[in-house]
Amino acid sequence: MNDNQPPQDPHPAPQKPPRRKRYSGKNPRRFEDKYKELEPARYSADVDKVLASGKTPAGTHRPIMVAEILQVLAPSPGDTALDCTLGYGGHALAILNAIQPAGRLLAMDVDPIELPKTEARLRSLGHAENALTTRRSNYAGCAKFVAEAAPNGVQIILADLGLSSMQIDNPARGFTFKAEGPLDLRMNPERAQPASALLANLAESALASLLLENADEPAAASLARHLCASRSTQPILTTTQLARAVRSHPGSDEDTVRRVFQALRIAVNDEFAALDSMLRQLPTCLAPGGRVAILAFHSGEDRRVKLAFKNGLHAGLYDAISPEPLRPTPAEVHANPRARSTKLRWARRTTATH
Numbered sequence: 382m383n384d385n386q387p388p389q390d391p392h393p394a395p396q397k398p399p400r401r402k403r404y405s406g407k408n409p410r411r412f413e414d415k416y417k418e419l420e421p422a423r424y425s426a427d428v429d430k431v432l433a434s435g436k437t438p439a440g441t442h443r444p445i446m447v448a449e450i451l452q453v454l455a456p457s458p459g460d461t462a463l464d465c466t467l468g469y470g471g472h473a474l475a476i477l478n479a480i481q482p483a484g485r486l487l488a489m490d491v492d493p494i495e496l497p498k499t500e501a502r503l504r505s506l507g508h509a510e511n512a513l514t515t516r517r518s519n520y521a522g523c524a525k526f527v528a529e530a531a532p533n534g535v536q537i538i539l540a541d542l543g544l545s546s547m548q549i550d551n552p553a554r555g556f557t558f559k560a561e562g563p564l565d566l567r568m569n570p571e572r573a574q575p576a577s578a579l580l581a582n583l584a585e586s587a588l589a590s591l592l593l594e595n596a597d598e599p600a601a602a603s604l605a606r607h608l609c610a611s612r613s614t615q616p617i618l619t620t621t622q623l624a625r626a627v628r629s630h631p632g633s634d635e636d637t638v639r640r641v642f643q644a645l646r647i648a649v650n651d652e653f654a655a656l657d658s659m660l661r662q663l664p665t666c667l668a669p670g671g672r673v674a675i676l677a678f679h680s681g682e683d684r685r686v687k688l689a690f691k692n693g694l695h696a697g698l699y700d701a702i703s704p705e706p707l708r709p710t711p712a713e714v715h716a717n718p719r720a721r722s723t724k725l726r727w728a729r730r731t732t733a734t735h
C-alpha cells in the first residue's frame with residue numbers, strides 16, 4: 382500500500398446519473414436525443430408506443446411484407462439462403478428461424494456502420510455459429526460470395542432495395558432533408574464521393590439527365606439550371622442547404638426535394654449499375670428450383686427487376702415469375718407508412734441444372 386494516498390471512503394456517495402440533455406417540448410425531436418428509442422432493450426414500453434403510433438423507432442428498421450416474402454420464398458429447414466441487403470436484419474431473422482435446424486443464412490450489406498451492429502444482434506439470439514455468414518460487400522458481388530460460401534447454390538434469395546430507416550433517420554449520414562447534416566448520401570461512406578462533391582462538379586446538362594433518369598423529375602432542365610446558379614452564389618454542402626435551394630425553384634414542393642435527393646443518392650451509390658449486375662448474377666446463385674424475391678421502392682428499381690425476370694423466363698433461366706407485383710396490405714401501410722410504395726416481385730429458377 383502507498384502511504385501517500387488518502388484513505389478510501391468505505392461508503393462512497395452514489396454517483397449521480399448524467400443529466401439528460403435538454404430539448405424543447407415533451408418528447409425529443411432530434412435523432413441523437415431519442416435515447417429511449419436508441420436503447421430498445423431498456424425502454425421497450427416506450428418503443429412499443431412509438432411503433433403503435435405508426436413511427437419507426439430511431440436506430441431501427443421495420444421489415445416490410447414479411448408474411449408475403451415467407452410465402453413466396455417458402456423457406457424450409459436445412460435450406461441455404463442469401464439476404465443481399467441485411468439492414469437491421471428483420472427479414473434475415475424471419476428466414477433464419479424458418480430454415481432451422483441446419484439451415485444457413487448468408488447475408489451481405491454495403492454499410493460498414495450498421496452491418497456489425499446487426500450481426501452482433503443476430504448472433505446474440507443463440508443460433509449455431511455457422512448458421513450465419515456475413516459479408517460487407519456490394520450485392521454486385523453476390524455470385525462471388527455464393528461461389529465461396531455455398532458452391533452448390535442457395536435455395537432462397539432476398540433483396541430489399543434502397544435504404545434502411547437507420548440510415549435515413551440519422552442526420553449524420555446525410556440522407557434526410559428534414560434535418561441538418563452533411564450532404565453525403567453514401568451507404569458506404571468509405572467509398573466514392575459524397576453528394577456535395579458530385580453536385581459541385583456536375584455540368585448543368587449532366588445534372589438535368591441525372592434528375593430525369595434517376596427520379597423522373599418533370600422540371601429536370603430548369604431545376605438543374607436553378608441549382609447550378611444557386612451553387613455559384615453559395616456552395617451547397619448540407620442537406621438543408623440543398624432542400625432550400627430546391628424549394629426556391631418556382632413550382633417546387635416537398636416531392637421535388639424528395640426526387641432530387643433520390644436522384645443524387647442513386648448516383649453517388651451507383652445504384653442502378655449494382656442492381657443490374659446483381660439481377661444478371663441471380664440465376665447462377667440459385668440452386669435448381671430456388672426462389673428469389675425483390676422489394677423495390679420506385680419505378681427505376683421496379684422496371685429493372687420486372688425486365689430481368691421477364692428476360693430470364695424467356696431465356697429458360699426461370700420457370701415462373703410473379704405475373705404482377707405484390708403490394709403491402711392497407712393495414713401494413715397504415716401501421717408503417719414507409720411500406721407505401723413497395724412492390725414485391727419473385728422468380729423461380731428452372732429445375733434443370735445450370
Ligand SMILES: C[S@@+](CC[C@H](N)C(=O)[O-])C[C@H]1O[C@@H](n2cnc3c(N)ncnc32)[C@H](O)[C@@H]1O
Pocket residue numbers: 442443444445465466467468469470471472473489490491492495518519520521541542543544545546568655656
Ligand atoms: C431496406 S434496407 C434492408 C432492410 C432489411 N431487409 C431489414 O429487414 O432490416 C436496405 C439495405 O440494403 C443495403 N444496400 C443498399 N444497396 C446495396 C448494395 N448495392 N449492396 C449491398 N447492400 C446494399 C443498405 O445499406 C441497407 O442496409
